[in-house]
Amino acid sequence: MTRCGLCSTEISQSVCPLCLTDKFEAWIEKKKLSLVKPFREEVRTMLDKTRYGKISCKICRSEHEKAICMNCYAGKIHSFLAKKDEKLAAQFLQDFAPKSERSELYA
Ligand SMILES: [Zn+2]
Ligand SMILES: [Zn+2]
Numbered sequence: 268m269t270r271c272g273l274c275s276t277e278i279s280q281s282v283c284p285l286c287l288t289d290k291f292e293a294w295i296e297k298k299k300l301s302l303v304k305p306f307r308e309e310v311r312t313m314l315d316k317t318r319y320g321k322i323s324c325k326i327c328r329s330e331h332e333k334a335i336c337m338n339c340y341a342g343k344i345h346s347f348l349a350k351k352d353e354k355l356a357a358q359f360l361q362d363f364a365p366k367s368e369r370s371e372l373y374a
Pocket of ligand 2: 326
């Protein structure tokens with residue numbers, strides 16, 4: 268069973284942090300290119316705080332030693348965006364709102 272290395276919640280959608288990063292980075296790149304670099308730094312900091320575990324990613328089909336659930340990941344990125352650009356943070360919530368989390372972001 269895969270658990271989030273930050274909040275210990277069971278992860279139902281096995282997607283590794285790298286693939287999550289790709290997805291969010293693509294979104295940020297489209298919205299505001301200048302935030303891509305600080306975004307990457309934010310992700311690195313987040314991964315540093317994540318406990319070791321194991322996740323088999325269903326997208327890239329490889330195993331990773333750190334797993335982060337969508338709630339933690341999106342939450343962190345949202346607070347990062349809120350510090351940088353409030354409008355963008357609001358858009359982020361619209362696009363990745365928790366209520367749509369169950370609707371298979373990666374379907
Ligand atoms: Zn979590
Ligand atoms: Zn992956």
